[in-house]
Amino acid sequence: MSLIPTRPSFDAAQINDFVAAAYGLEIAESKPLPSERDQNFLVRVASNQRFVVKVSNAAEPIDNLVAQSAMLSHLSRSVDVCPTVIPTRTGQDRIEIVGPQGVRYPLRLVSFLEGTPVAALRFRPPELMVELGHCIGKFTVGMQGFDHPAFHRVFHWDLAHSPGVVESRWDLITDPQQRDWVQTLVQNFRTHVVPHASQLRQSVIQNDANDGNVIVHQTGIGQPLSVIGLIDFGDAVYSWTVADLAIAIAYAILDSANPLAAAGKIVAGYTQHFQLTTPELESLWGLVGMRLCVSCVMALESSQLQPDDPYLVISQQPIRRVMPKLAAIPYGFATCVLKQSAGQFPPPAHDRVRQWLQRNSDQFEFPLSDKPRNDSLIVLDLSVDSALLPSLRNSTPSEIATTLDLAISNAMNSASASLGVGRYLEPRLIYATDQFGDHTDREAERRTIHLGIDLFVGADLDVRAPLAGVVHFVGAIDQPLDYGTLVILRHQTEAGDEFFTLYGHLATRSVEAIRIGQPVASGEAIGWIGATTENGGWPPHLHFQIIVDLLGLEENFPGVGQASYLEIWSSLCPDPNLFLQIPAACFPQPSPSKVQTAAKRMNVTGGNLSLSYRQPIKIVRGWMQYLYDETGREYLDTYNNVPHVGHCHPRIIAAAHRQWQRLNTNTRYLSDLFNEFADTLLATLPNGLEICYFLNSASEANELALRLARSYTRARDVIVLEGAYHGHTSSMIDISPYKHATLGGEGAPAWVHTARVADTYRGPFRDLATAGQKYANDIDVIINSLRNSQTRLCAFIAESCPSVGGQIIFPPDYLRLVYESVRRAGGVCIADDVQTGYGRLGSPFYGFELQQVVPDIVVLGKPIGNGHPLAAVVTTRSIAESFNNGMEFFSTFGGNTVSSAIGIEVLKTVLEEQLPAQAWQVGCTLTNTLNQLKHKHSIIGDVRGSGLFLGVELVRDRLTLEAATAEASFVVNRMRDRGVLIGTEGPWHNVLKIRPPMPFNLLDAAVFSTCLDDSLNEL
Secondary structure (H helix, E strand, O other), X not given: OOOHHHOOOOOHHHHHHHHXXXXXXXXXXXXXXXXXXXXXXXEEEOOOOEEEEEEOOOOOOHHHHHHHHHHHHHHHOOOOOOOOEEOOOOOOOOEEEEOHHHOEEEEEEEEOOOOEEHHHOOOOOHHHHHHHHHHHHHHHHHHOOOOOHHHOOOOOOOHHHHHHHHHOOHHHOOOHHHHHHHHHHHHHHHHHOHHHHHHOOEEEEOOOOOOOOEEEEEOOOOOOEEEEEEOOOOOOEEEEOHHHHHHHHHHHOOOOOOHHHHHHHHHHHHOOOOOOOHHHHHHHHHHHHHHHHHHHHHHHHHHHHOOOOHHHHOOHHHHHHHHHHHHHOOHHHHHHHHHHHOOOOOOHHHHHHHHHHHHOHHHOOOOEOOOOOHHHEEEEOOOOOOOOOOOOOOOOHHHHHHHHHHHHHHHHHHOOOOEEEEOOOOEOOOOOOHHHOXXXXXXXXXXXXXXXXXXXXXXXXXXXXXXXXXXXXXXXXXXXXXXXXXXXEEEEOOOOOXXXXXXXXXXXXXXXXXXXXXXXXXXXXXXXXXXOOOOOOOOOEEEEEEEOOOOOXXXXXXXXXXXXXXXXXXXXXXXXXXXXXXXXXXXXXXXXXXXXHHHHHHHHOOOOOOOOOOOOOOEEEEEEOEEEEOOOOEEXXXXXXXXXXXXXXXXXXXXXXXXXXXXXXXXOOOOHHHHHHHHHHHOOOOOOOOEEEEEOOHHHXXXXXXXXXXXXXXXXXXXXXXXXXXOOOHHHHHOOHHHHOOOOOOOOOOOEEEEOOOOOOOOOOOOHHHHHHHHHHHHHHHHHHHHHOOOOEEEEEEEOOOOOOOOOOOOOOHHHHHHHHHHHOOOEEEEEOOOOOOOOOOOOOOHHHHHOOOOOEEEEOHHHHEOEOOEEEEEOHHHHHHHXXXXXXXXXXXXXXXXXXXXXXXXXXXXXXXXXXXXXXXXXXXXXXHHHHHHHOOOEEEEEEEOOEEEEEEEEEOOOOEEOHHHHHHHHHHHHHOOEEOEEEOOOOOEEEEOOOOOOOHHHHHHHHHHHHHHHHOO
């Protein structure tokens, strides 16, 4: 029977009067709180203390309220995770108030837990899940030994009665998809929970740890969250103890990118306080799914009774989104994850099987008809960072098979090998189809870890059973990049432990050779190696895998797993080399783990060598605008502008390779490549800039630019812009306020004079029509000051578009006016175009062209070598002649033959692939989208830039332009979680900088915008 018809409906003034009379408290403020069947108010009294007034449904048995008070009293003596009941002036735990038609309602006053409900959080970090587990675990411990007769009741929210609750309301689910999901989850409950029901411990439980009833505290954006406690005990019931944990998980995983991982963290926190039994752990995932099914049908029923109450269906959209994810997770695997989180994985049987295999390894037959000699096999590298394979991104399954076949054949032929071996637990990029992961979900983890060993041989070779067993499965899985024809054998140790061996990619005729249930002897043929056309589309090979527990998946047991669950997969699937006995010396040493790499780095370098992101990334491969970590996780790179034409662009690789094969020497010798590079570069620059110097880095190039200016002017003093960065050498730090004016800096030397950067968003002058002149006046003031002190000006140096200063675009005429003033004062104008050269801005090829000026000296770096250490200084002939003063200039590696070859090819690639035009098109589209996001998200203060040089400035207060530094850091890290790399710039690190490799396209821009929108939604 529903309690909704007797739900109270008092207004705040009435509540205030009741509380004043019964508790002697003067209420200063009242605010209603949501509730399904009761009425709650948050009240603040004159002393600024806050309490919750709870007016119960008139149909609520008084015994339940008495029991709740007793429960809270019991808990207060052992744990501090719940509110306390405030007694009235006469010592009672409640009063009765009268509503319309004389209906009487119980009213209670309870303490208020200062914090925020989890439901109000837009982002739930992984550490919050652990904290939630701690809270629920403490509550469970606190409830031990407590009981009350009122809690022994039949209640529709009691999971022990849930199948009947769902099935009696089945007709309310009209959506066929939702019916399927609910049916799957109910079946999970019947299959995996009901058999354990009699073994599940029972106690009084809170029974409603939903995200509105869990209170957290957070000091600020990106700061740690702590769970303060639980509220609302109206659903408390005597039931399965583990149900409290299941209910907390069910609501906490709503809209989680990885519900199972989140559940595991909650279990990890919970079991630090209260250990779970095996039946409880094996029932837990079924209880989680069932709670969501109950919530679904109860909301549908309640919404029919009160269609205008949004609270009744407030969680249904998140539940609808998470249900298909839960239904798709294999129950057995979910239980493995939860057991691991509870410290109860692997089970003893896994170790027993592994030990048995080790003891009997010399008794097994090789699974192919001929066991090759060790000197006739080659262990192949098919990993993420394989030198054997090119990038296969955007390749079709048939293209992957062709490329893989060619690479393996070449490697085997080169080694005169008759057998190629693909490694166990190797992370790979070749699993490209949707069955290995959802391409559309940027936070979803793809399966990349190979769980077997591959044996690459010719098609039609016999495959044999390595030990006696029984055919458990034989059949074909006709899906690209799947098993093709598959055989699974079942085996048993002397102790009775069962395990399986799996043989994938067999010939279709293997299905006819054996039958399910057939015993096979050791060495008996069970099939043949399949050709590419019949084995799932792979080069001919045998995928051989050991499986300790099929988890009920049978032929659907995967041959590739997720990296984050490596420990579980390696326990379920021991190393097949226990059978194959390929000598360890044939295998390369495993690469260091990310943890090992990080620890080593900390030990061998200085602590101020920075790393990006809260969770640093170990990058092992790049391709165009994409990067890949050691597990095969793909990242869209919108951060790195150095690989200008793309990471590992084949043209650049080929040019470098060709020249390395011939010669790499310095510029003391004549080289046509040097001259060609100079000619190619000069052809892109304005007339008058006709002398080139080639160097290794932009820091070195800016150093040279400063020397050239001083040789020409015979002066020392330099004008720079605030927030500027020109390099990391000593003199470059001197002229870089971004460094010398911040923590660890020593300020500007006397010869460096800093002017305001012409920032029309944050600066004082914002009218584009006049800002250029007003900011240029700052330079005139400095020049006049120098003139008055009889000091000559050497140079003005500025990034053509200040990047580290905040991705700034100067107002019209600014540089023209500044250059005129500087030249009148006898100084030279240096354009640092390191960040903005080679068409990054789209329409202008160089940043200074956006201002329609021609510098005296141009500095280029970073992108011009596409990651190869290369920089250039280009200047006028007169300045170069002044530098030719008898002192030799030489850069050991600057302009060497390989660098020149690369420089030529980079510039040709930019022009021939029309990358500036693409940058303009994509940049315009992306800028429009970012401006739409600006209207949606008030934290976006400004969107600025040109082409693929864009900045999004985040502000807390748009009137004062207070920087949103913590928010920007949060967004950057959440973008990283979504597989999009981005960084921050500006004096307050609150500007999101968007400077991707130039192949970045419209599809990438759409992915970026969606991920940014999602990340901003979480603030």
